[in-house]
Amino acid sequence: MSQFAVELRDVVKRFPNPAGGEITAVNHATLQINHGEFFSLLGPSGCGKTTSLRMVAGFEWPTSGEIFIDGKPMGRTPPFLRPVNTVFQSYALFQHMTIFQNVAFGLEMERVSRQEIQRRVEAALEMVQLSGMGSRKPRQLSGGQQQRVALARALVKRPAVLLLDEPLGALDLKLRKEMQLELKALQEQVGITFIYVTHDQEEALTMSDRIAVMNQGNVLQIGAPVEIYERPNCRFVADFIGETNFLFGKVKAIDPDFVTVSLRGSERELLGIPLGKFHPGQEVVVSIRPEKMRLFDDTPLKLGVSPNQPNCFPIRIIHTMYIGSDTRIVIDFGSGVQLNVWEQNHLSTLDALAYYAPGQELWVTMRPENVLILPEEE
Amino acid sequence: MAAETSAITPTSRFSLIRRLRESSKAQGLALISPTLIYLLFTLVLPLLLVVFLSFMTRGAYGNIVYRVNLDNYTRLMDPLYLRILGYSLATAALTTVGTILIGYPLAYYIARTPPRQRSIYLFLILVPFWTNFIIRIYAWIMILRTEGLLNSFLLKIGFIQAPLEILYTPTAVLIGMVYEFLPFMVLPLYTSLEKIEPAQLEAAADLGARPHMAFLRVTLPLSLPGMIAGSILVFIPAMGMFVVPDLMGGAKTILVGNLIRNQFLTARDWPFGAAASMLLLILTLIFTLFYTRRAGFGEELLV
Ligand SMILES: Nc1ncnc2c1ncn2[C@@H]1O[C@H](COP(=O)(O)OP(=O)(O)OP(=O)(O)O)[C@@H](O)[C@H]1O
Numbered sequence A: 001m002s003q004f005a006v007e008l009r010d011v012v013k014r015f016p017n018p019a020g021g022e023i024t025a026v027n028h029a030t031l032q033i034n035h036g037e038f039f040s041l042l043g044p045s046g047c048g049k050t051t052s053l054r055m056v057a058g059f060e061w062p063t064s065g066e067i068f069i070d071g072k073p074m075g076r077t078p079p080f081l082r083p084v085n086t087v088f089q090s091y092a093l094f095q096h097m098t099i100f101q102n103v104a105f106g107l108e109m110e111r112v113s114r115q116e117i118q119r120r121v122e123a124a125l126e127m128v129q130l131s132g133m134g135s136r137k138p139r140q141l142s143g144g145q146q147q148r149v150a151l152a153r154a155l156v157k158r159p160a161v162l163l164l165d166e167p168l169g170a171l172d173l174k175l176r177k178e179m180q181l182e183l184k185a186l187q188e189q190v191g192i193t194f195i196y197v198t199h200d201q202e203e204a205l206t207m208s209d210r211i212a213v214m215n216q217g218n219v220l221q222i223g224a225p226v227e228i229y230e231r232p233n234c235r236f237v238a239d240f241i242g243e244t245n246f247l248f249g250k251v252k253a254i255d256p257d258f259v260t261v262s263l264r265g266s267e268r269e270l271l272g273i274p275l276g277k278f279h280p281g282q283e284v285v286v287s288i289r290p291e292k293m294r295l296f297d298d299t300p301l302k303l304g305v306s307p308n309q310p311n312c313f314p315i316r317i318i319h320t321m322y323i324g325s326d327t328r329i330v331i332d333f334g335s336g337v338q339l340n341v342w343e344q345n346h347l348s349t350l351d352a353l354a355y356y357a358p359g360q361e362l363w364v365t366m367r368p369e370n371v372l373i374l375p376e377e378e
Numbered sequence B: 001m002a003a004e005t006s007a008i009t010p011t012s013r014f015s016l017i018r019r020l021r022e023s024s025k026a027q028g029l030a031l032i033s034p035t036l037i038y039l040l041f042t043l044v045l046p047l048l049l050v051v052f053l054s055f056m057t058r059g060a061y062g063n064i065v066y067r068v069n070l071d072n073y074t075r076l077m078d079p080l081y082l083r084i085l086g087y088s089l090a091t092a093a094l095t096t097v098g099t100i101l102i103g104y105p106l107a108y109y110i111a112r113t114p115p116r117q118r119s120i121y122l123f124l125i126l127v128p129f130w131t132n133f134i135i136r137i138y139a140w141i142m143i144l145r146t147e148g149l150l151n152s153f154l155l156k157i158g159f160i161q162a163p164l165e166i167l168y169t170p171t172a173v174l175i176g177m178v179y180e181f182l183p184f185m186v187l188p189l190y191t192s193l194e195k196i197e198p199a200q201l202e203a204a205a206d207l208g209a210r211p212h213m214a215f216l217r218v219t220l221p222l223s224l225p226g227m228i229a230g231s232i233l234v235f236i237p238a239m240g241m242f243v244v245p246d247l248m249g250g251a252k253t254i255l256v257g258n259l260i261r262n263q264f265l266t267a268r269d270w271p272f273g274a275a276a277s278m279l280l281l282i283l284t285l286i287f288t289l290f291y292t293r294r295a296g297f298g299e300e301l302l303v
């Protein structure tokens, strides 16, 4: 067994553009996916996720670069010789075959014996909770059931790697949530490497061991969900994953752990952690997530905290929205900057002021490690 | 309601019309009535006429004697006519097979080309229809004659020493029939091949199927509805065809179509011609029903 289940080394894929020229669907992508990992490719529509997956499956060949599966360079190996299987977004079940025949197809291609096919297909159908449905045609199943058939059909082959292209995309929200849990449990049970394509960031965060965030053919960041969310390496990732506030400014001072940024068009300064290399005077973007700020009335003073301490500012409430678990507040941060702040409703009370009201004058504080300093991109 | 309909008063008659208008059955009938009228005059009445004629007798001067009898049908059981029938069945079946063998690769190829080229190819397939059918058959005669294009060419390149005798043989009839009916096979085949999603073949390859297995297990079964539709479109008219055997088969080749045509136009025995037509109709019906049942046609059409 080699070190990685799948490796993309400097892979480029260009398509001829019908309107002339070329489209770069994947741009110098390098990825290393470990054995047994649940790895997600996450990014907006058209960023090259499907193309990357199709190159691993063998439906497309890289324009340059190389793909390795279990250490072996794939070159132009056709799909039927690769130890991977795909769950297609549209499921691509064989409409003229029964469910049983669909699942058995891959084993028949391997010339597995009749009894063994019977046994393994039944086991696979049981695994996806479709026992007894073997004699139906795909059209006689619901969307969620068809999705399970597609899964069983691929898993019955015991592939080294399972490729899934937005497998839950066609399902409604509730079924989607259920299937997310089932899929994750199944992956842990069978221990197969999953490469999972999605444009749903919440799905990627909840299911993955690691995520690669892509945009416009580029792999921007690879990391565990918590890294991607808490320490994005660029403005795009911070924006795409979860919600955040952006502020703009210049680096004023750098000390070993923190960077001081003077905000554009204001006297205020923020102390935050640098995600990247900076030099004084550099233009930067500051990302602060709404749940990582706290609002106080005059208590910072009462608590003995000086209002002159870093990242503590007087603000005014513009707008509030009570949504049960949280209150979502828009604050006036001064000099025309508005920030979104989410306060958890810790206390059960009917006191309206506990949930804030427009016009209230308060203080906002944020810990320096919640203030992320990112390089400004062109 | 009951009181309203039991007494025929002006109001109740009015409500009867209204109820008719509101009944969904009556509405449906009214909606398809143009079709029904059309079918009545073009299908039902002529067919009844043929059925009626087939039980009559020919008079001495080719007139029709109105006396119900089964003579025409017993006459059809003569080995001579049965042989013609068997020969027609075989020719129609071979024509169907021939159009599949030539039409399948053609339709497959067209379905694979980029969409813009497809319409050009389909157009080219239909172009010959702009020329009169008889003229196209004469063109074939020019090609197949003893001193025709094919023989001169083969002789010139030295492939053969003596001219091939093709024209006025069953082979010539088959060539003419396959040529004539090819588009009727290609178009439905193309339609069902074109409908197959590329993802289906990718899924087959992904599951380990080499191209020939993917073809046998996925493409072929999914194109079956087109093949069946094409077979019906070819087989049925091929059974009744008489122009091609007349022109290309010489006097030796007689099919049911020729027999029927001769009875009506030459022998002036309309009742016997009508009986032969009925036999042809029934045979074709049986064949079609059998063929479509076997292939599960009804269900596949829904794809
Ligand atoms: N066969 C092709 N020919 C030309 N361009 C293509 C082809 N396949 C993909 N592309 C282009 O490559 C880019 C990436 O496409 P891809 O399907 O990989 O995106 P994606 O990330 O899967 O998007 P989505 O979330 O919408 O599925 C797009 O700009 C797309 O138009």
Ligand SMILES: [Mg+2]
Pocket (backbone or CB within 6 Å): A049, A050, A051
């Ligand atoms: Mg995609």
